[in-house]
Amino acid sequence: MSSSVLFDAPGPRGRRRQTVGNVVGVVVVLGVLAWMLVVLNTKGQFSADLWQPALDARAWQSYYVPGLVNTLRAAAFATVGAVVFGIVFGMGRLSHLRAVRWVSSVAVEFFRAVPVLMMMIFFNALFGFFFREVVAEPAFTAVVVALILYNGSVIAELVRSGVNNLPRGQGEAGLSIGLTRGQTLRSVQLPQALIAMLPAVVSQLVVVLKDSALGQLIAYGELLRSAQVLQSGSGNPLQTLFVAAVLFILLNALLSWVAHRLARRLSSRTSGRTDEGPGIGPSIAMRAGGGIPQT
Amino acid sequence: MDDDYLSGFTALLVQYDVLGAFWTNIQLTFFGALLALVVGTVLAVMRISPLPSLAWAGGAYVNIVRNTPLTVIMTFLVLGAWTQLGLSLSTNFTWNFFWFGVVGLGFYHASFVCEAIRAGVNTVPVGQAEAARAIGLPFLSAARLVILPQAFRGAIAPLGNTLIALLKNSTVAAAASVTWETSSVMKTMIEFQPNYIWEIFLTFAIGYVILVIPIGLLTTWMSNRLAVKR
Numbered sequence: 001m002s003s004s005v006l007f008d009a010p011g012p013r014g015r016r017r018q019t020v021g022n023v024v025g026v027v028v029v030l031g032v033l034a035w036m037l038v039v040l041n042t043k044g045q046f047s048a049d050l051w052q053p054a055l056d057a058r059a060w061q062s063y064y065v066p067g068l069v070n071t072l073r074a075a076a077f078a079t080v081g082a083v084v085f086g087i088v089f090g091m092g093r094l095s096h097l098r099a100v101r102w103v104s105s106v107a108v109e110f111f112r113a114v115p116v117l118m119m120m121i122f123f124n125a126l127f128g129f130f131f132r133e134v135v136a137e138p139a140f141t142a143v144v145v146a147l148i149l150y151n152g153s154v155i156a157e158l159v160r161s162g163v164n165n166l167p168r169g170q171g172e173a174g175l176s177i178g179l180t181r182g183q184t185l186r187s188v189q190l191p192q193a194l195i196a197m198l199p200a201v202v203s204q205l206v207v208v209l210k211d212s213a214l215g216q217l218i219a220y221g222e223l224l225r226s227a228q229v230l231q232s233g234s235g236n237p238l239q240t241l242f243v244a245a246v247l248f249i250l251l252n253a254l255l256s257w258v259a260h261r262l263a264r265r266l267s268s269r270t271s272g273r274t275d276e277g278p279g280i281g282p283s284i285a286m287r288a289g290g291g292i293p294q295t
Numbered sequence: 296m297d298d299d300y301l302s303g304f305t306a307l308l309v310q311y312d313v314l315g316a317f318w319t320n321i322q323l324t325f326f327g328a329l330l331a332l333v334v335g336t337v338l339a340v341m342r343i344s345p346l347p348s349l350a351w352a353g354g355a356y357v358n359i360v361r362n363t364p365l366t367v368i369m370t371f372l373v374l375g376a377w378t379q380l381g382l383s384l385s386t387n388f389t390w391n392f393f394w395f396g397v398v399g400l401g402f403y404h405a406s407f408v409c410e411a412i413r414a415g416v417n418t419v420p421v422g423q424a425e426a427a428r429a430i431g432l433p434f435l436s437a438a439r440l441v442i443l444p445q446a447f448r449g450a451i452a453p454l455g456n457t458l459i460a461l462l463k464n465s466t467v468a469a470a471a472s473v474t475w476e477t478s479s480v481m482k483t484m485i486e487f488q489p490n491y492i493w494e495i496f497l498t499f500a501i502g503y504v505i506l507v508i509p510i511g512l513l514t515t516w517m518s519n520r521l522a523v524k525r
Contacts, residue, residue, distance in 0.1 A: 010345070018345055025348035043380055113507040114500045115463040117478045122496040125485045129492070206362065213364035217469055217478075224367055228374070237374035245367050252362035 045238055054239035059230055063240075067226025068247060074140060074212045074222065078147035079205055085148055086155025091190070093160050096181055104156070111153040117214045119146035124218040139220035143212060151208050158200050162193030166272045196272030199263035206252045206259075213248070223247060304494050307484060316480040317502055323396050323465040323476065328458055330401025335408025342409065343416055345434060353409065360406040369399045369470035389475075396468030396476075400461060407457045415450025416442060420525065448521045455514025459507050477502070 010018055040046065053059060092104030111119075123142035127135040135141050166189055174184030216224040227244035231237040267274045341353035360368075372395045376382045384394035419442055427437035466478040473479070481499045485492050 021346045022348050025346045025352070029348060029352045040380075045380075109508075110500070110504060113463075113504045115466040115478065115503060117466045117469065118481060118496075118499055118503070121478055121482045122485070122492070125482070125489065126492060129489045210362075210364040213366040214467065216366055216370070224364065224370060228370065231374065236379070237371075238379050241367060241371045241375055245363050245371070248364055248367060249359060249362045253358070256362070 050234075050236040050239050053234035054230070054236055054243055059240070059243075063226040063230040064223065064243065064247065067221060067223035067244075070140075070220065070226075071209070071212050071222040074143045074147070074215065074220070075205070075208050077144045078151065078208050078212070081144065081148035082151040082155055082204075082208070083201065085152025086159055087190075087194075089152065089156035090159025090163075091185065093156060094163055094185060108153040108156045111149040112157075114150075116146050116150045116211050117217060119149060120214055120218050139215065139218050142218060143215040143220050143222075146214075147208055147211055150211070151204055154204055154207075155197075155201060158197045158204075159190075159193060162197040162272055163189045165196070166192055170271060192270040192272050195266050195270040196274050198266060199259045199274050202255060202259035202262055206255050209248070209252060209255070304491055307488055307491060307495070308498070311480055311484050313477075313480065313498065313502075316475060316477045317506075319393075319473070319476045320462070320465045320468075321506075323393070323400060323468055323473070324458075324462045326397040327400030327404065327461055327465065330397060331404035331408045331457070331461065334402060334405035336412060338405060338409035339412035339416070340438065342413060343438075357406040357409050360403060361410075363403075365399065365403050365464055365467045366470045368403055369396065369467055372399050373471045392472040392474075393468075396465070396471040396473045399471055400465060400468065404457055404461050404464070407460070408454065411450045411453035411457055412443075412446060414453050415446035415448070418449035419445045445523050448518075448523055451514055451518035451521060455510060455518070458514070459510050462506060462510070463503065 044050075089104045089108050092100050093108065095101050095104070120142050123145050124138055127138035127141055132138075163185070170188055170192065171184055174188040175181070179187070212222055213224045215222045216228065219225065221229075223244050224241075227240040228237070231240040234240075263274045338353045338356060341349040342357070344350060373392070377391070377395065383391050384398065385391040423441055423445065424437060427441040432440065466476060468476050469479045477499055481495060484495050488495070
């Protein structure tokens with residue numbers, strides 16, 4: 001019945017042992033959870049005095065909702081920018097001009113190797129110190145630019161591998177009807193590669209959303225920052241951070257679900273493989289050797 | 296004037312102990328990776344075990360942790376666990392933050408290690424597990440002697456990616472008040488010497504490129520070399 005590689009459908013004795021093991025497992029898991037709740041309770045963490053300021057209307061109106069709006073705003077700008085950056089540099093890496101290929105490769109490898117937080121701190125200082133008149137919101141712009149550079153580089157790799165994973169016949173067919181290599185790339189390979197990589201791009205949104213929380217460290221007023229400002233007034237970091245974490249997890253779970261659905265639906269629209277991509281799922285397995293970090 | 300500029304920059308590098316900052320990140324990465332490997336392997340065994348309760352608990356852990364920003368986890372450890380609950384990992388004030396950083400990095404990346412190993416298990420052909428069962432090995436022995444050795448070899452590429460991510464994410468320990476790691480040191484340096492901003496950023500950025508690229512090359516080489524040829 002089970003499709004697992006590792007074990008057969010168990011016989012009567014195996015079933016009995018599994019039942020016993022399962023009961024022990026349930027007891028252990030529930031025991032750990034109960035122990036954590038008891039410890040939290042003895043430290044008075046369930047008192048209404050702590051939870052009420054973390055959950056009342058004021059907290060939502062003045063902190064969580066504006067924070068969430070800022071998080072989504074940064075993520076939206078970063079997503080659009082990263083897709084454009086990724087397509088441009090992904091095509092650059094596939095170009096038959098050596099100079100273009102080389103420049104694109106260096107840029108993509110560089111921005112994938114530098115920590116996002118480091119880029120955020122740098123751009124925040126750069127915009128804040130030297131471009132005060134041009135950039136109205138240094139922190140917001142720094143978050144968006146850093147996210148574009150990193151996630152755009154990851155998407156550039158997705159574009160490249162998407163085109164490379166198409167059946168060879170697609171490119172050959174384009175060339176044989178007299179298209180140039182550039183035309184083949186743009187009108188035959190890229191459209192199919194883009195559909196194939198769409199689920200992976202949606203998975204990458206999870207990374208964008210998670211990394212936008214780094215904006216907290218350069219004082220950008222996103223969700224985590226709001227939760228932190230809120231707790232500094234009411235002294236309940238555990239509770240406000242819990243609310244913020246739940247919001248992040250719900251948003252990301254929603255995105256992961258969308259990516260999963262897209263991967264299933266789109267597979268009939270392209271000759272490429274529609275993977276959910278590095279952000280989630282065991283699909284990292286399938287592209288062994290594909291050097292895409294997923295966090 | 297050029298000499299002044301250069302010597303000023305060199306003095307800056309010495310004054311702020313840039314190498315020491317990188318050493319901190321390497322230490323964070325080392326201990327974080329050890330913790331992530333141990334916790335991640337346990338989670339992976341739980342997820343592939345025939346016991347639904349353990350598989351469910353492992354899956355829940357992975358899905359919750361993977362969808363939580365690391366920054367939230369770090370902030371939570373320092374503000375929630377340390378300030379509010381009074382937990383502490385070391386009697387030394389500064390090392391306490393360091394170990395919180397390690398714990399945050401380890402438990403966050405454990406979920407990715409788990410998925411990498413599970414992905415490795417998926418590369419093992421069904422025939423291998425069937426052969427193990429046919430010669431009478433029970434689940435744990437089959438996992439230990441037949442499946443996991445091959446799975447680890449198939450998991451090297453995703454594990455290498457996780458290690459690279461861990462190294463880069465070690466800068467997020469700044470959110471756990473590890474103020475002597477690279478991103479915090481870079482921030483301080485830029486704030487005190489804004490006229491050297493490009494040089495400072497490029498120094499740190501190239502430092503990471505130098506650290507990341509060998510890990511990528513090494514894991515690609517190892518995964519090609521150790522991959523079970525089929």
